[in-house]
Amino acid sequence: MAKKLKVGVIGVGGIARAHFPGWMESPDAEMIAFADIDRAILEERGKQQDIKLLYDTGYDLIANKDIDIVDICTPNMFHAPLAIAAMQAGKHVICEKPLAPAPGEIRKMIAARNKSKKLLMTAQHFRFDGKSEAMKAMIDQGVLGNIYHARSWMLRRSGAPTKPTFIWKEKSGGGPCIDIGVHILDLTLWFMGHPKAVSVTGVTQDKLCKLKGQFSTWGGPIPKRWDVEEFAAAMVRFDTGATLVLEVSWLLHHKTDSEDMQMWLYGVDGGIHWPSNEILSTNYKAQQLINQQVLLAHTTEPHAKECMVFAKTVAGGGKSPVPPEESLDVITILDGLYKSAKAGKEVRL
Numbered sequence: 001m002a003k004k005l006k007v008g009v010i011g012v013g014g015i016a017r018a019h020f021p022g023w024m025e026s027p028d029a030e031m032i033a034f035a036d037i038d039r040a041i042l043e044e045r046g047k048q049q050d051i052k053l054l055y056d057t058g059y060d061l062i063a064n065k066d067i068d069i070v071d072i073c074t075p076n077m078f079h080a081p082l083a084i085a086a087m088q089a090g091k092h093v094i095c096e097k098p099l100a101p102a103p104g105e106i107r108k109m110i111a112a113r114n115k116s117k118k119l120l121m122t123a124q125h126f127r128f129d130g131k132s133e134a135m136k137a138m139i140d141q142g143v144l145g146n147i148y149h150a151r152s153w154m155l156r157r158s159g160a161p162t163k164p165t166f167i168w169k170e171k172s173g174g175g176p177c178i179d180i181g182v183h184i185l186d187l188t189l190w191f192m193g194h195p196k197a198v199s200v201t202g203v204t205q206d207k208l209c210k211l212k213g214q215f216s217t218w219g220g221p222i223p224k225r226w227d228v229e230e231f232a233a234a235m236v237r238f239d240t241g242a243t244l245v246l247e248v249s250w251l252l253h254h255k256t257d258s259e260d261m262q263m264w265l266y267g268v269d270g271g272i273h274w275p276s277n278e279i280l281s282t283n284y285k286a287q288q289l290i291n292q293q294v295l296l297a298h299t300t301e302p303h304a305k306e307c308m309v310f311a312k313t314v315a316g317g318g319k320s321p322v323p324p325e326e327s328l329d330v331i332t333i334l335d336g337l338y339k340s341a342k343a344g345k346e347v348r349l
């Protein structure tokens with residue numbers, strides 16, 4: 001049996017815990033090291049997962065010559081410097097979303113990837129969900145025909161993550177636009193086949209987060225320091241003539257128990273709704289409307305699956321399961337949204 005790839009995880013506070021099962025179940029990889037700037041969290045996770053190699057900085061972990069794969073789960077603003085250092089040290093990198101919150105940083109990561117010839121993948125776990133994989137396979141068979149419009153949203157009524165990781169701009173680079181906008185926009189562009197965006201009209205709002213007594217059912221009282229938007233919306237035009245309306249929010253008087261994440265794609269031959277996974281089409285000859293249910297591709301937990309797929313790709317060869325070029329498309333649109341909101345008009349990309 002081939003030697004297992006050795007994985008080091010940087011930033012083991014929150015979402016990293018969803019990656020651990022994937023590394024543990026992977027036949028291709030094993031976790032051997034953790035790094036975190038918070039010593040208490042580092043030691044707690046080390047004990048929980050029986051990991052003995054514990055580093056106080058990501059750069060110390062990267063210096064370990066035995067490590068083949070670096071898994072970056074720090075706040076957004078640290079993704080690019082750590083990923084670039086890891087690739088320069090000859091490691092393959094899987095990095096939490098957003099790959100980086102600004103297009104320029106992602107371009108630098110792509111340049112480092114090109115120079116190192118290592119794999120760089122964005123951890124867009126929704127792509128690895130059984131519903132998404134099944135729907136993508138149907139779309140790739142051409143059930144929609146020419147897709148000319150999309151509506152995508154990820155809206156929470158009282159779902160602001162109140163940690164500095166998300167609400168201090170110096171750590172996050174932005175609010176829900178950057179945090180959850182990347183999820184639904186990445187999935188939408190992937191389903192649409194990555195048409196090139198040519199312009200964006202965007203707005204952002206920070207009204208509810210300022211109200212006295214405001215709280216989040218996802219994180220308690222809203223802290224005094226809050227640097228980012230709470231809501232963003234955009235209309236995007238693509239070079240294919242297709243359009244997209246996008247809405248994201250952490251705080252909104254919207255009817256949902258926790259989170260309302262949906263996507264509608266409309267093509268000439270059919271439409272889809274995700275995550276209910278229905279395909280809507282018409283038999284004009286029989287004068288019938290057809291609703292088709294798409295079955296799950298699998299039931300594996302998607303964070304675990306993305307790690308296993310990455311390890312398999314590193315071990316067996318092949319292109320990155322979520323290439324950074326596709327994440328650059330996502331962040332270019334969201335960066336355009338912010339620029340448009342600031343300018344108060346449409347911006348060309």
Ligand SMILES: NC(=O)c1ccc[n+]([C@@H]2O[C@H](COP(=O)([O-])OP(=O)(O)OC[C@H]3O[C@@H](n4cnc5c(N)ncnc54)[C@H](O)[C@@H]3O)[C@@H](O)[C@H]2O)c1
Pocket residue numbers: 010011012013014015016035036037038041057058073074075076078096097098123125163165179
């Ligand atoms: N895919 C998803 O579903 C999902 C969900 C939540 C968060 N995320 C992403 O994961 C990342 C982390 O979010 P989180 O919720 O785990 O945050 P978190 O604040 O809970 O954990 C981040 C950890 O990184 C550590 N850290 C901070 N700066 C560091 C540095 N420079 N070097 C090493 N360690 C450092 C912190 O001490 C903390 O333990 C973010 O990029 C976020 O967007 C993804």
